[in-house]
Amino acid sequence: MLDVSFLPVPDENQHDPKIGMQGWGYLPYNNPQLHEWVANIGKKYKIKTVFEIGTFAGYSTTLFLEHLYHLDKIKTIDPNNFSVGAGAALKKKYGHRVEYQKITSTFYVKSTGEHYDMVFIDGSHNGNVPYLDIQLALSFKPKVIMMDNIELPDVQRAVKKSGLFDLIHDPDYFYYTNEHRGRRQPGILGVFT
Numbered sequence: 403m404l405d406v407s408f409l410p411v412p413d414e415n416q417h418d419p420k421i422g423m424q425g426w427g428y429l430p431y432n433n434p435q436l437h438e439w440v441a442n443i444g445k446k447y448k449i450k451t452v453f454e455i456g457t458f459a460g461y462s463t464t465l466f467l468e469h470l471y472h473l474d475k476i477k478t479i480d481p482n483n484f485s486v487g488a489g490a491a492l493k494k495k496y497g498h499r500v501e502y503q504k505i506t507s508t509f510y511v512k513s514t515g516e517h518y519d520m521v522f523i524d525g526s527h528n529g530n531v532p533y534l535d536i537q538l539a540l541s542f543k544p545k546v547i548m549m550d551n552i553e554l555p556d557v558q559r560a561v562k563k564s565g566l567f568d569l570i571h572d573p574d575y576f577y578y579t580n581e582h583r584g585r586r587q588p589g590i591l592g593v594f595t
């Protein structure tokens with residue numbers, strides 16, 4: 403079980419009607435296989451720092467804080483007003499291990515030499531943003547990029563355009579299948595350099 407009881411509970415008002423119900427129950431945060439998958443990545447690649455695009459209610463942030471064994475610090479960003487409450491709840495529980503910033507990824511201003519061991523991309527899944535998010539992720543020189551919703555067309559296009567990995571042929575990608583909108587399909591992709 404992942405304890406998310408300290409996080410604010412989203413209702414339909416916290417969802418973007420253009421995108422549909424998002425961030426709520428899509429990540430199978432209570433799935434022990436997902437915990438194990440995340441934990442193994444954390445151990446294998448010694449993930450100490452994470453940058454997350456798309457905090458929403460703080461579920462994935464909590465998942466990483468609880469299951470990435472070596473994690474010292476996660477920075478998570480989201481322009482959503484609702485996420486301000488999630489950021490505050492995360493800070494209260496995890497203190498200096500979490501930093502939330504209310505900002506859109508495309509406006510994010512990097513500090514010189516800012517680096518993260520892993521980047522989790524789960525912000526906008528539309529238009530050019532997934533591509534720009536991959537470019538931002540790459541600029542942090544991470545060992546791992548994990549990306550949610552690779553079943554969505556703009557996300558797939560972004561992945562291919564970045565030349566990072568081919569969804570079908572690259573043997574190095576990690577592929578996690580989860581339940582999304584009632585269908586079994588790819589949910590999270592990790593690329594390892």
Ligand SMILES: C[S@@+](CC[C@H](N)C(=O)[O-])C[C@H]1O[C@@H](n2cnc3c(N)ncnc32)[C@H](O)[C@@H]1O
Pocket residue numbers: 424425429455456457458459460461462463479480481482485505506507508524525526531
């Ligand atoms: C699917 S939810 C994130 C769910 C969260 N990662 C989890 O698994 O619990 C997507 C979030 O991304 C945010 N978002 C959309 N575009 C963004 C962007 N360009 N930069 C950062 N966050 C963005 C939305 O406000 C929304 O809260």
